[in-house]
Amino acid sequence: MINMKIDSTKKHNRNDIIFIVALLLIATFGALYLFVFRDGGNTVKVTVDGKTYGVYSLNENITEDIHTGNGNLNRLVIRDGKAYMETATCPDGICVSHKPIFRDGESIVCLPNKVVVTVTTTDTDSPDVVI
Amino acid sequence: MNKSKSVAFFGVCTALAMILAYVEVLLPPIFPAVPGIKMGLPNIIIVFLLYRRGPIPAIAVSLLRVALVSMLFSNAMALLYSLSGAILSLLVMIILRKLNFLSTVGVSVAGGVAHNVGQILMAMLLLETSELFYYLVVLTVTGTIAGILIGLCGSLIIKRIPERLLKF
Ligand SMILES: [Zn+2]
Numbered sequence: 001m002i003n004m005k006i007d008s009t010k011k012h013n014r015n016d017i018i019f020i021v022a023l024l025l026i027a028t029f030g031a032l033y034l035f036v037f038r039d040g041g042n043t044v045k046v047t048v049d050g051k052t053y054g055v056y057s058l059n060e061n062i063t064e065d066i067h068t069g070n071g072n073l074n075r076l077v078i079r080d081g082k083a084y085m086e087t088a089t090c091p092d093g094i095c096v097s098h099k100p101i102f103r104d105g106e107s108i109v110c111l112p113n114k115v116v117v118t119v120t121t122t123d124t125d126s127p128d129v130v131i
Numbered sequence: 132m133n134k135s136k137s138v139a140f141f142g143v144c145t146a147l148a149m150i151l152a153y154v155e156v157l158l159p160p161i162f163p164a165v166p167g168i169k170m171g172l173p174n175i176i177i178v179f180l181l182y183r184r185g186p187i188p189a190i191a192v193s194l195l196r197v198a199l200v201s202m203l204f205s206n207a208m209a210l211l212y213s214l215s216g217a218i219l220s221l222l223v224m225i226i227l228r229k230l231n232f233l234s235t236v237g238v239s240v241a242g243g244v245a246h247n248v249g250q251i252l253m254a255m256l257l258l259e260t261s262e263l264f265y266y267l268v269v270l271t272v273t274g275t276i277a278g279i280l281i282g283l284c285g286s287l288i289i290k291r292i293p294e295r296l297l298k299f
Contacts (some may be wrong), residue, residue, distance in 0.1 A: 016237035023275050049260065081172035091206065095232060106265055109258060112208055116258050 034103070041104035041119035044083045046076065049114040058102065058119065059085065068113040076117060083117060087108065140297070141192060144180060148173040148196040156204065171243045178224070178239045178285035183297060186225045193217050199276045211257075212250055219249030236280040240278030247274045 046053040048068050056062060058081055066074040073077035073097065075086040080101035085108055095117075107118040149173035158170070173196055181189040197217045199209035223245040227238045247270035251263050 012232065012234040012237070015232050016234050019233055019237050020240055020279065023240070023271060027271040027275070029279050030264070034265055047215075047258075071206060092209075094162070095279055101204060109254065109263065109266075111212065111257065114258060119226065129194075 002113050025104075039121075040081065040102045041106075041123045042121045042122045044076075044078060045118045045120050047116045047118075060083075066115055068115055072113045074110055074113055074115045081112070083119065084108070085117070088113065132291055141188060144176055144188075144192050145195050145199070148176040148192060149200055151175065151202070152196060152200045172283060173248055173284045174239060174242055174278075174281050175288065176222070177221070178235060178242065178282065179288050179292075181224055181228060182285075182289045183292070186221075186228075189225070190221055193221055212253055215253035215275075216246040216248055216249035219252075220246040224241070234282075236279060236282030236288060238277055239282030241264060241276030243281065243283070244274040247271070 029093035035036070038056075042058050044056045046056070046064075046066060048066065053066060054064065056064065056076075056078060056080060061079045062077070063086070063125050064076045065080075066076055067072060071081050072089045074088040074090070077084055077086045082102045084100040085095040085099055086096065088110055091110060095108050095113075098108045101108055101119050102119070104119055104121045107116055109116050135142070142198075144165050155169045155172050173193075176196075177189050177193045180192055194217060197213050199208075200211065201213060220242045224242040227233055227241050233241070239251055248267065251270065255263055
């Protein structure tokens with residue numbers, strides 16, 4: 001018999017709970033930071049293979065075909081202040097099924113085509129124009 | 132120690148881990164907003180091996196499983212991605228088991244979360260971006276919940292499989 005009693009003590013179970021609660025607390029703070037304390041961004045930045053491909057305003061409705069080489073294509077759509085990937089040639093389709101993004105720092109990643117779409121905030125718009 | 136019996140045993144373990152990985156692909160997405168999240172079902176086998184057969188068999192079966200599943204069902208990119216997750220997960224689980232302050236449930240939660248963190252770190256490296264924090268938060272929560280379920284399954288198997296079946 002190897003270590004059959006190793007993990008059934010009360011101390012282990014108590015440590016488990018502390019560990020799990022700590023992990024969830026860290027995630028909760030992360031989520032609060034992401035979803036509550038962060039406002040919507042105004043700019044969409046696209047990088048391909050780590051290099052900047054283009055910067056677009058989140059307030060204009062556009063459709064942009066991102067050519068990533070080798071005939072690969074990601075179609076980015078910005079509509080009603082949200083950005084999403086409409087189509088892509090990547091095999092997994094993860095980027096296409098990602099929900100539309102609009103908060104500062106949110107991103108859609110297409111790992112196979114090495115495309116990262118990120119929402120950022122730039123100060124170019126004068127603040128008194130907003131709403 | 133019977134060599135052919137242990138070859139057969141670890142072969143069955145690898146096959147089981149592969150089937151669990153395949154089942155995961157067939158299941159509907161847990162959280163459709165962030166695709167790519169998986170339960171980490173193969174970790175049941177890895178946790179079992181870690182506790183009943185030690186770190187080396189756990190490492191061998193885990194890496195074999197990742198390599199075979201990636202070769203059969205996806206590409207080299209996915210291999211790199213899941214390999215980094217598997218290695219970090221193994222490391223964390225082996226160290227935590229040695230330290231012996233968490234039960235199998237705690238260890239498998241840590242392993243599940245480490246698997247996700249490893250994959251995201253590799254993605255950050257490959258894409259040269261640090262803007263994947265969002266994924267990290269979501270995957271920590273889902274990885275913790277999945278890890279609890281998998282740890283409970285794993286600890287049942289660890290306790291119930293009699294040692295005489297594992298004597299070669
Ligand atoms: Zn994609």
